[in-house]
Amino acid sequence: MNELIVHCGENRTEVALLEHGKLVEFYEEHKQERTMAGNIYRARVVNVLPGMQAAFVDIGQKKNAFLYVDDLLDPHLEKQPKNKPSITALVREGEELLVQVTKEPSGSKGARVTTHFALPGRCMVYMPFADYVGVSRKLGSEAERNRLKLLGEQLREPGEGIILRTAAEGAGAEQLSYDLLFLRKLWTSIYERRKESEAPCLLYGELDVVPRLVRDAFTTEIDRMSINEQDKLQSIVSLLQGFAPELVSRVTYAPTPESRSRMQGIERELERSFQRKVSLASGGYLVVDSTEALTVIDVNTGKYIGTDGKDSLELTVFDTNMEAAEEIARLLRLRDIGGIVIVDFIDMQQDRHKEEVQERLVSTMKKDRSKHHVIGWTKLGLMELTRRKIRENISQRFIETCQACKGSGKVAVRTRKL
Template structure:
């Protein structure tokens, strides 16, 4: 059974996705914080950096946003790097322009913005200034891909771009056209708002975390959407009704006295998820370490000694670890470069099987991931799109004394 569980608290809203009772995705949005990704701003150029081919844009936040030349070029020029003009020919100090946030500010850096605008809907992503049609790679059947491309061509105007989402499989042209019409209206509202204000100003704010997850993940494969707040449940029913009325009856109000995350055994799973050492069912374990540059995962056999020879023990542990690593990367919402140090394997077939296991499991992740492959040192490289701080940073704060290192000076050195 697949369930989406929503806890509405005074300080935050938390959402969990369960598959047969196992936690596979978790998100949290604090009431005091504002999500920037997806939102549109009218910004003002405050500094142009020719040496970096980038510019700083004032969008009204504490830190100025960062705009790379690749993110403000016409899409047709991106594939021809030699034709990239200098940033000074595209932007000037004091210029006002519409930008969309593509990456949250974190680590002392401002948000990253773009002028390649996109508005996501239930069935498609609308790109108002890109002459392009794409179909989700998760739609594998060629006949369905071609059908959806034809529908996209039928509903778009010249110079408009469309990316068909996975949930659009089997949908009619009417459903796609309705989605497209709504997104066109949103873009028109952004343009009109930009004419009425001076920079810096917010033009359009993206939907809440709960609405976003429901829009993107609440499909007919999900059996229940359980919410512990009646008012929010009614709002979610109204929202779901705008794109799929058949799913409304699956929205359930949770009324028991026992906290909803305890009732569905989410609390205990969350506690284990964010430990530096996470145990595998076999007795092996993973060690997670993060730096500004990358995340490293070390695989160990631990308590597991196997039942036959060493190679089989190592292979079994690595196979189990590959599946768990893919799940926890998604659950922790880790972005950027990820390096996995699996236990050394002599067999090329075993190495291939572990790689395939990881690739197969990581396909379930809705965030863009790429399993790069094995390095010459036998490490496995993964990249995952990074748009915000990982979940752990939103749930915990670093110790002000040790800054999160968890170490102290030995007593002998203190004397």
């Protein structure tokens, strides 16, 4: 059973997504610390750096946001110039412009922003200036993709862009039109609001974590959604009645003691999943190391020595790698690991086994809503993939930098005498 569990506490809201009893996504939002990704600001350019082809803009936060030259060009890739102009030709210091946060601030870095605006709805993402129609690649049926693309072309106005999401599968023109009209009006109100404000200021704030996940993740594949607060439950029901009334019956009330008990179990699973060494059910294990540039995952057989009737080392290694592929896909979602990821699977001799391990990783990651790409095996026999990260890594709850070693992880055993 797939389940969304929402626990509203005094100071924070926690949401867990379980697929077949396994924790695959976890979100936490404090009342004083709302997410910034998706917010739209009227900003002021404070510094233009030609050498970096970027600018820093003031959006009213502690740290200035980073605006790259690509995010100032036409949002339609086919209309972008082959040779990028200098950023000094596109923006100047002191200029005011509208920007949208695409990546949360992290560590010493400020937020990443763009002028390629995107407003997500239930069935589509509305892009006011993109001038094209896209369809989610997760929709497997080519006929359905073509149907939705044709509908999108008929519904949009010249210059507008829309991307049909997986939730649009099977939707008719009326449902898509309702979504589009709502998002178009929302954008118009945001755009008009800029005239009444001075930079830097917030023009549009993305939804709180619960309604955002109801919009993006609560589909027919979710069997139940439980929540421990009656007021928030009613707001979720009202939201669903507007775009997915067939899901209202799946929303249930869970008394706080029951909800808290389940969250305690989820907390234990989070602690296990955020360790450097993560055990596999068979006895094998993964070692996860993250650096500034990439994340490296090492697969080991550990205590797994194969099963009865399988006396082949190749089969033992293959079984471990197949199990590891599924666990890695889960950890990438749960930890929200982004950027370059290198997986050192245990060496396999048969090409067929390598192909099956890659296929297992690709198929398991299809449920990941973050943009990702499994590139494949490198010449050194490593699996390479990339994944887009938007929110702050929740590992900060479980791991902090050691003040003694500053993250080097080494202990001096003796001091050299001169």
